[in-house]
Amino acid sequence: MPGVAPPSRVLVTGANGFIAIHIVRNLLERGFAVRGTVRSKAKARHLDQMFSSYGDKYEVVIVEDVTKEGAFDDAVKGVDAIEHTASPCQLESDHPDEVIVPAVSGTVSILQSALKHGPSVKRIVITSSCAAILEINPTPSTFSEADWGEQAINVVNAQGRDAPGLVKYRASKTLAEKAAWEFWNKHRDEVAWDLTVINPPWVFGPSIHDVTTPDTLNASTLTWYNYVVHPTSNGVTDETLATLGGCYVDVRDLAEAHSLVLEKPEAGGERIIVSAGTWKAQDFIDAANTINPPVRLSQPLPRGVFGAGSPNPATVHLLQFDNSKAGRILGIKYRTMAKTTEDTLRDYEARGW
Numbered sequence: 001m002p003g004v005a006p007p008s009r010v011l012v013t014g015a016n017g018f019i020a021i022h023i024v025r026n027l028l029e030r031g032f033a034v035r036g037t038v039r040s041k042a043k044a045r046h047l048d049q050m051f052s053s054y055g056d057k058y059e060v061v062i063v064e065d066v067t068k069e070g071a072f073d074d075a076v077k078g079v080d081a082i083e084h085t086a087s088p089c090q091l092e093s094d095h096p097d098e099v100i101v102p103a104v105s106g107t108v109s110i111l112q113s114a115l116k117h118g119p120s121v122k123r124i125v126i127t128s129s130c131a132a133i134l135e136i137n138p139t140p141s142t143f144s145e146a147d148w149g150e151q152a153i154n155v156v157n158a159q160g161r162d163a164p165g166l167v168k169y170r171a172s173k174t175l176a177e178k179a180a181w182e183f184w185n186k187h188r189d190e191v192a193w194d195l196t197v198i199n200p201p202w203v204f205g206p207s208i209h210d211v212t213t214p215d216t217l218n219a220s221t222l223t224w225y226n227y228v229v230h231p232t233s234n235g236v237t238d239e240t241l242a243t244l245g246g247c248y249v250d251v252r253d254l255a256e257a258h259s260l261v262l263e264k265p266e267a268g269g270e271r272i273i274v275s276a277g278t279w280k281a282q283d284f285i286d287a288a289n290t291i292n293p294p295v296r297l298s299q300p301l302p303r304g305v306f307g308a309g310s311p312n313p314a315t316v317h318l319l320q321f322d323n324s325k326a327g328r329i330l331g332i333k334y335r336t337m338a339k340t341t342e343d344t345l346r347d348y349e350a351r352g353w
Contacts, residue, residue: 001194004081004122004262006031007057011079013072013110014086015060016043018218019127021050021209022255023083028054030259037063037075037086046210067105072113080120081193081262084110085127087176092165096156096172103172104179111183114193121193123268125261128177130201130247130273131170134319144322145199145271149174177271194268196261200254201247201275201321205340206347214353221344227281228288228341229348231302236281242308245280247321250335260330267329275321276334282309287341295345298353 004010010027014020015036027034028051037060038044044060051058063071066086076082086106093099107126114121133143135151152170156163163171177197184195204224211217214225226234231241257274261267282304289301309315326332 001122001265001268003265003267007033008080008262009033009035009078010262011035011037011072011075011082013037013063013066013075013082013084013106016047016209017085018207018209018221019203019251019254020083020085021047022205022251023085023258024051024058025208026252026255026259027083028058032259032262033057034059035075035079036060037066037072039064039066043210050208066109067102069109070113072110073117076110076113076118076121078120079118080122082110082114082118082121082124083127083258083262084124086110087127087173093168095161096163096168099168100156100172100175103176107176107180108183111180111187115187115191119192121191123262124193124195125258126177126180126195126197127258128180128197128199128271129170129173130199130275130321131173132177133199133273133321134170137318140316140318140320142320142322143273145273145325148178196267196269197271198254198257198261199271199273200249201319202249202279203251203254204248204344205251206343214348224284224344225348228284229297229301229345229353230299231281231285231304238304238308241281241285241302241304242312242315243280245278245283245309245317246319247275247277248279248340249274249276250340253332253334257326257330257332260332264329270325270329272326272329273321273323274326274330274332275323276337278310278317278320279337280309280315282307283311283337284341285309287338288345290338291342291345295342295349297345297348301345 016038087103133147152167155167156171203220285304
């Protein structure tokens with residue numbers, strides 16, 4: 001199916017979120033018109049202030065409950081594409097349904113609305129996660145778009161409430177993405193749109209959504225802050241800094257990918273991993289301590305053991321992702337770890353943290 005080009009109108013759900021607001025900005029900068037959804041008028045104020053210069057190219061609508069049937073019926077009318085990012089990022093929950101039900105219901109809800117009320121829609125992009133792809137193995141493993149995180153679903157089915165919070169989250173992302181593909185395959189002959197799913201790992205980088213203190217950061221950036229800026233206050237040892245990690249992507253590169261998958265015809269019908277590479281907490285700390293001129297925060301940056309992270313031959317990365325499809329289809333170029341680190345810390349510096 002042909003791609004979607006500016007000045008087409010794009011619906012972005014959960015537009016006030018950490019990732020979504022970067023997507024909104026990227027789309028507007030590229031010449032798209034954007035309609036964003038938020039849960040309340042209060043959550044729209046920061047967006048309205050940030051994007052006021054775009055005039056009628058930007059608008060926001062209220063969708064109070066994304067899991068409610070017909071929640072997006074009005075929002076999808078007259079748009080050319082949809083970027084669905086509104087999904088809970090809850091790493092701690094009691095009952096698995098607390099995170100699984102809203103993730104699945106919200107995803108199906110937007111697709112149902114597009115089916116019934118979105119004749120102008122040409123492409124829908126779902127923000128999933130590498131959590132829907134990976135499994136935890138005792139030996140290093142590389143995962144691709146062909147893989148599914150069945151392991152988390154099996155653990156949740158077996159353990160219920162006793163399953164770890166992160167496993168419940170991984171199961172929610174897997175089940176929500178599976179529901180999206182099942183819906184599209186069932187109705188693909190009835191609609192004019194195709195489906196693309198983007199799967200990022202940990203998402204780091206500077207925040208432009210409404211945050212006032214470190215405690216109001218979203219889950220992934222709060223994790224970064226706690227390990228890179230204040231690890232000792234969180235009881236983290238040097239050994240943990242050298243061994244804790246995963247894969248990551250800068251939020252601005254992820255936002256760029258969301259625009260590119262609209263524009264590239266060949267992105268239709270694809271799962272696409274968008275990952276810059278591996279990280280250990282010590283790697284970001286090393287990058288932080290080589291910034292020139294130094295960043296001035298409310299307390300000195302931690303140092304850990306320089307070089308004990310990824311450059312150390314003894315360091316093992318149990319998880320890696322094959323990001324070749326993103327390179328082939330999108331041609332995306334990733335910011336360096338040093339750039340992500342400096343820009344994030346300069347943001348904290350400007351906030352007086």
